[in-house]
Amino acid sequence: MAKRPRKTVATNNGDAKKAAVNLSDRDKKTLRDLVSLADRIVLDADKKRDPYLDIPARTLSNIKYNKTKRFLEMGSNSNRRQLFNLSQAKVYMQSLLVASGSKRLIDEGKTTSLRGLYYMLKHSIEGTKEETFDDQTQSDTIIEDMEVTLNSMREELHLYAKNAGSMVGPITLTDTGDEIDCSRMGSGGYSIPSIVEPEVVQFGKCTAKFILHVEKDTVWRRFNEDKFWKTHNCILTHGGGQPPRGVRRMLYRLHNELKLPVYCLLDNDPWGYYIYSVLKQGSINLAYESKRMAIPDAKFLGIRSRDYERCELSPSVKINLNDTDIKRAKQIAAYPWFEHKKPWQKEIEQMLKNGFKLEVESLISKDISYVTEVYTPERLKEQDWLD
């Protein structure tokens, strides 16, 4: 996105005051953006105009699928957020609070969680009983708004999300100066932090040949216990369902920097399809970061709709599709990045025809280690995956 033209660089001695903190170049850029945002409001007020913020729209309609790059990109639509508009006044105020909170964090050289920022900014408005934020979801969405508005990533605003997702495998890395050997992480694995930028995490030695990403913790534990990564020489990750941006960024870096192919083992349901879609093309919400996260070459290993018959599973493992599942499946089938892929259309069609979904854990009905010893190796060997 084009950088906002700077109208005024008014009195700005904020940096000078907090000279004690070492500001990185990235921090300086973020601060400049924040200050110019505030300056514009001062100018508007001075000219008796009502101040506004233009926030790029984070909606499906403002998302474009870039066929050559093979990931989602954000369009140019934006929503104007005005102070003097009844329905927007409060959100406008909240947006500026988030901006000022982020400024404070950068000035003091600290980072905090989303929840931490929520508490930092939450207070009752002077003279009323109204709170600036009623719950964390309000501040979370506004943080995302500010990310796109300032064209800065969350970590540039000195914010992080909670850790979710683990990894294990024949690789060593340095996390804020600590050597970590991911092949010696016991049963829990290395917890992937939410900020995995090169300043924080640097890769060391890696002998793995590919990455197997599974949907959730329970499946990941099965694979770890069976030492699948050891026998197949791979990195094993999970994202706790919908993978957070830390996990996605880690996968992206592993894929691009160490040239490791990514295979995903997810549930056979619309949710699993969507997780795959997010990993591969990027998400609608974070489309502006697709270029730093999407892995267009990721492959969908399973579970496939035909596995119920192919693996001769017991009828007890079927979970009937509900109305939302059916609706969601149809939506996914209509996504432009699935629309023209015949195998995918067939896959989704088959699931709808089946009328039930299958979880990865359902394979356990064959044998406890069926998934690690038979299913996954066979798929990999046959190169039987969806792209």
Added chain:
Amino acid sequence: MAKQPSKNGVHAERAPKPKNRIAAAEADIEAAEAEDHADESVGEENGKEAASNGRKPRRATAQSMAASQRDISVSEFFAKNRHLLGFDNPRKALLTTIKEAVDNSLDACEEAGILPEIWVHVEQTGTNRFKVGVQDNGPGILKKQIPLIFGKLLYGSKFHRLRMSRGQQGIGISAAGMYGVLTTGKPVKIVSKISPKKPAHYYEIKIDTKKNLPEILNGKGEGVDIPPNEAGRQYIEKHGIEWVEIDHGTRVTIELEGKYLRGRGSVDEYLEQTAIANPHVRIHYQDPESGSGQTEEKLYERSTDQLPREPKEIKPHPYGIELGMLVAMLSDARGLTLSQFLTSSFSKVSSAVASKVCQTAGVGTRTSTAKVGRNEADKLFQALRETRIAPPSTDCISPIGEELLLKGLHQVVPGEFYVAATRPPAVYRGNPFQIEVALAYGGMSSANKVPFDVLEDLLEETDARTLRQFLTTTFYGLGSDAADQIIKEADLSPRTSASKMKPAEVKKLHEAMRNVNLESGQTMNVLRYANRVPLQFQPAACAITQTVMGTNWRSYGLSQSRGSLPTGPVTIMVHMASVWVPFTSESKEAIASYPEIQKELRLGLQSAGRKLGMYLRRRLKVKQEGERRNIFLRYLGEVATAVSDINNADRKKLYEQLLLVAKKKTATADAKFNERGEFVDPAEIELEKDPSVLIVEKPNEFGIKEKAKGNGQETS
């Protein structure tokens, strides 16, 4: 026997000569008996035959029945049917007595062109016994008329004329006196004085219910003259006669069985409502408690020195008469030509109109009325209907007027918006009448402002069995929903006995009544008036209430369920002024529903309603605008702080600049557009300039003074 039903449906005889009448009746009966005598043997035979056939003989024969058939005196009739006159229970009896006396006093003063000053004195003389004294500064009454006016039913000046007055039938005050005598045995005492130099006449009167004639008890049946000197004063002192020293006026004192209660349908309410509709009257009121020193004399001060315009007597209007009436009038008017008859008997019929009528009817203008037969009369009647005739002259009616309506209502009912509408006069059954509507919006319910000691008294006095009943019957505009709300707030049981509440409970109740917002639970308070007299009973039977309920108030911004009174802090006052108000009964409690009257009522209500609607819409807009501004104001501080945190801008300067933008933003919406972004109807802006509208300035909840201002007249 000739029974002539009079207009008010009572078998009344005017010009009674009782002795002669009875003699005549007896003679009639004798004659009838003599005539019947011839048939007697036949009757007997029949009787025998019947007996032999095994049938019983008749219980009474025509002859024996005739013996007990006799005249019924009006007084006897009303003594037995006292509820018809408003004496159905002790509480109402007290009110009716005062009401009749006050109404008569006001009529007398106004007719004589005197600014009325009334003294109302109620004193408790025993359990359930009250002495009521009402004095006026009217012209006084001639000596020989006093006994008849106060001691004879259906005697008066007002029945036979078409002129607007409070009293109509000449029943009221004598009936009150009769009720007093019946219940306490004490005579009615009258003092009347016509000039400072002449003696005051003092009478003690009982009404002879059999004969409908006054019986004078003092001065050997002649009454007493009290000379206008020291001796007279001593006489007054000595005999304990109640009299406020004035140049001229009349005082009537009646002792009766009654009950004094405040709240709805009370004496206090009657006087208060009278003060609203009669801003030219000064009333001194001593309630039963002021005698024992508990309360001061209450004064309802007049707000204008202008007497209402004197209503003139009129002739009937052609549109109002019926065929039978026309025939009767024709036969009365012997020796006139039709043209003469029409112009002299009706109002608004000129000779040009008369000839047009005759032409339409196909009869000559010079035809003698004696020669007009049934057919011609019918044609004439049709012609009168078809011809365009100007509406009756309105000087027979004296409306209160929009200005005084606003003044009166504003003085008694607190509120923020007042509107009045006086309809042009209309006619029903040949009687001109005029409808006036005044409306007050935004006042607190009487329940919200009741002082603690009054509440205690009210609770002590009440008949209501439960607290809920007490609340709904004592306070106007307090529906059962609101009562439940109050009781819930006070944490009491709705079935708590109202008269047996503990002091702590009363305190809780009082607190709750002050705090509960009754605005939504309030129903419209309807004050009904006929010829400036408040109507306090039988609201459901009254054309006014029915029309108020039949009007769609939702389109004027009030909420209303179908077929019931609208809700909201609204008091509406409806006045019907007419030369003859059609009451549903002699107790004058409800107006009969003539379609013409209902139509005028509806138009009057709509006219007031439209202006209320404009005001409410504007109020809503101002409120929304205020809320909008308020929301901006609330966030401006936060925004300014956040911005100055980021770029070290001057927070205060930024805040003030943003405040200016906020004001500019909301002000432009104020000026030109309504909430839908449409141009505001200029008529709505005109609301302030309308003389029939009064808007009371009131700070809104944000402390920002609204621009609305009253201009109807100065309000103090």
